[in-house]
Amino acid sequence: MRTEDTIDTGGTRPEQSLFYLHGVTVRFGGLTALSDVSLTARHREVHGVIGPNGAGKTTLFNVCCGFVRPEAGTIRVRGTPVTQPRPHQLASLGIARTLQGLGLFDGLTVLDNVLVGADRFRRTGFLPALLGLRRSVADEAALRARAEAVLRELGIDAYADARPGSLPYPVRKRVALARALVSEPELLLLDEPASGLGHDDLGELADLVRALSDRMAVVLVDHHMDLVMSVCDRITVLDFGRVIASGRPDEIAADPAVITAYLGEEARA
Numbered sequence: 001m002r003t004e005d006t007i008d009t010g011g012t013r014p015e016q017s018l019f020y021l022h023g024v025t026v027r028f029g030g031l032t033a034l035s036d037v038s039l040t041a042r043h044r045e046v047h048g049v050i051g052p053n054g055a056g057k058t059t060l061f062n063v064c065c066g067f068v069r070p071e072a073g074t075i076r077v078r079g080t081p082v083t084q085p086r087p088h089q090l091a092s093l094g095i096a097r098t099l100q101g102l103g104l105f106d107g108l109t110v111l112d113n114v115l116v117g118a119d120r121f122r123r124t125g126f127l128p129a130l131l132g133l134r135r136s137v138a139d140e141a142a143l144r145a146r147a148e149a150v151l152r153e154l155g156i157d158a159y160a161d162a163r164p165g166s167l168p169y170p171v172r173k174r175v176a177l178a179r180a181l182v183s184e185p186e187l188l189l190l191d192e193p194a195s196g197l198g199h200d201d202l203g204e205l206a207d208l209v210r211a212l213s214d215r216m217a218v219v220l221v222d223h224h225m226d227l228v229m230s231v232c233d234r235i236t237v238l239d240f241g242r243v244i245a246s247g248r249p250d251e252i253a254a255d256p257a258v259i260t261a262y263l264g265e266e267a268r269a
């Protein structure tokens with residue numbers, strides 16, 4: 001088995017990568033949800049996290065987002081240690097995420113929901129914005145243009161004025177993705193992007209994730225093996241809170257520890 005730290009990094013030391021998480025341990029009371037887990041996200045790579053039920057995938061995702069504070073471990077962003085990324089700091093660190101519960105505001109239009117994600121680019125302070133000063137108007141126009149461009153990129157610009165609640169689930173998922181992308185992240189964290197999608201939507205999602213990886217790093221947690229195997233450059237496999245394998249999809253598919261873990265899951269089911 002290869003671990004994150006021994007993978008060929010193309011000359012970049014793992015700790016200097018865009019996002020480096022090393023030796024992370026999380027306990028909930030007496031239960032160890034993650035034990036000495038490491039993960040490295042690199043520019044222009046899609047990194048998948050998989051594992052049987054209860055393996056610790058969501059907990060790992062939540063550590064990356066700052067929702068869960070690890071008991072031990074190091075997190076570095078572009079080589080700089082980040083004691084604990086706070087959820088509200090993610091945008092300024094160049095990180096954006098989508099969650100399983102999409103978290104869209106139903107009282108806002110699709111466009112306004114996406115604009116919520118563009119706060120990182122708001123240069124005007126509260127008072128000038130309130131007074132409607134010229135720079136704030138220009139700011140607002142630029143942000144709207146950016147949000148509209150992302151909606152077009154995701155093929156959902158026709159829904160800009162709709163309320164999310166009136167839209168089919170796959171479209172709402174795209175709105176949530178648009179809100180993450182409008183901040184132009186360097187690292188995109190996707191929690192279960194394939195859940196609730198049909199076959200055709202899955203194919204489009206795979207194409208989209210591959211296209212996004214031309215300009216950012218992507219970390220995705222998903223149960224959907226076909227998606228993970230087809231879009232990921234590298235995969236980390238968790239079982240009972242530990243990394244049992246890490247490598248390219250073909251290595252993961254052939255790894256005896258992974259096969260045993262998934263056979264064990266089938267047997268448990």
Ligand SMILES: Nc1ncnc2c1ncn2[C@@H]1O[C@H](COP(=O)(O)OP(=O)(O)OP(=O)(O)O)[C@@H](O)[C@H]1O
Nearest residue numbers: 028031032033051052053054055056057058059060
């Ligand atoms: N807030 C919490 N308090 C107590 N235990 C928790 C908490 N969150 C997760 N756990 C436990 O930690 C372990 C890992 O859970 P986690 O949700 O990260 O796994 P998972 O791989 O995402 O599972 P699934 O595929 O079923 O969503 C499980 O045993 C779970 O019951």
